Amino acid sequence: MSEDAPNSATLSGAMGIAHRFRSFLPVVVDVETGGLNHQTDALLQIAAVIVRMDDAGRLYRAETHSCHVKPFEGANIDPKSLEINGIRPDHPLRIAYGEQDALGRVFKPIRQEVRDTGCTRAILVGHNATFDLNFLNAAVDRAGIRRNPFHPFGSFDTATLAGLAFGQTVLAKALRTAGMGWNGEEAHSAVYDAEKTADLFCEIVNRWDMHIGVPGRE
Template identity: 30%
Template sequence: MREIVLDTETTGFYAEKDDRIVEIGALELINHLPTGRTFHVYINPERPMPQEAFEVHGLGDDFLRDKPKFAEIAQGFIDFIADDARLVIHNASFDMKFLNAELKRAGHATLPFSRALDTLAMAREKFPGSPNTLDALCRRFGVDNSGRELHGALLDSELLAEVYLELIGGRQPDLVLDRPGQAARTGESRDTRATPRQARPAPLPPRLTEDEAAAHAEFIARLGENSVWARYSA
C-alpha cells in the first residue's frame, strides 16, 4: 500500500481568498515504512507574507522571491502523489482546501477529499478531550521533535509519519481491539481471541532494490537514533 504523508505551509488561513501555499513537504510510505522518497519545495506565493504567518514558519518575502510559482511545480507534485496514493495529513481539510485552490488556479484537476486520511480526526477519536496538535502527539508517543522551533513542511511530514505509525498501532497496524461497547453500538459481534498462525517454511525474499534499501537507511539515519523506525530496526 502506497501512502504520502504530507504537510503545507501557507500565508494564512483563507484559501478561498488570497492566501497561498509557500511550502510543500511530503514523503512516501510503502506498507507503512518510509522508502526515502520525498517531495519538498518552497513556493513564491506572489503576494506579501503577513507577519503572523512569518512568525509561524519563518518564510519571508526575501527568501521566497526567487522560488518557483505553484504552476511551475504543480506537475511534479501531481506525479509524486500519483497512483491514487492515500494522503496522510494532520488537519486534512486545511491542506486539501489549499492544495485544491492552487491546483484549480494552475489549471489542474482537484483532489477528491476521499484520498485524505486525517490524523487529527484519528487522534481526536483515540484521545478525546486531550490536546492533539502535532507537538502534543509527539510528546505523547515519545517522538523527538526537538528540532521543530518553527513549522517546516518536510520536518512536520517526517514527524507526522512517526505519529501516524503510532496511531495505527506501531509495528502491528492490523491489530485492532474492540473498545468497550463497540459491538453493542454497531450490532456486530467479533471474536477477539488470538488465532495461532503457521510459520512460513521460508522467509519471503526482500522486495526493495538496493537503491531503495540505501535510501531507506539514509532516511532512518536522518531521523535520529530515538525515532520509532530506528528502535524497531535495532
C-alpha cells in the same frame, strides 16, 4: 481468513498498501502559507511524504518531496504567518517555483508511486488535514492542473486519529505521548512537520493492525 480477502501482511509491501487502504495510497502533506484563507492567501511551501508498507505489513515513512512556492499574483501574505513559519518570500537564496511547476515537481513521484503500488489515487494525510487539502486544491485550480493525483475531498486526519489513539490532538503532544521525538525549533517547516506527521500516522496504523487487526483479516 477468506480466500477473497487476503491478509495485507501476506502481500508484498507495494501491493499490500493498495489492499490496506482500498486502493488509495496515503501521502502525507504539509503546507506553509501566508495566512489561513486558501482562496486569498499564498501557498509558500509544500512537502509530501510517501508512505510505504514492508513485507511484514507495517507502514513506514519513505522519501520526501518538497518545493518552495512563489506567491501567486495578488496573493495575501500576513506578516504574522511569516513570523510563525520563518519564511522570507523575498530572500535572495530562496529557490521557489510557480505553483504549476512546484506542484508538478511534487506530483510526479506521487503519480509514479500510485502506479507502482497498484493504487488508483493518492489520499492526503495531514494534521488538521482539511487545511492542507484546501490549500492544495486551490493551488491546483489556479495552476490549471488536470491530473491531480489526490482524491479531491477524501483525507486522513492525524489530529482525529491521535485524539483516538493517544488522547492528544496537538501534533507535538501526540508524538511525545506516542514515545516519539519532537523538536520545536524545527517545527513549522513543511518538510519537518510532514515527516513527523508521517511517523505519527504510521505508528497509529501499525499499533491498530497489531492490536485490533488488519481489515479484511478473518
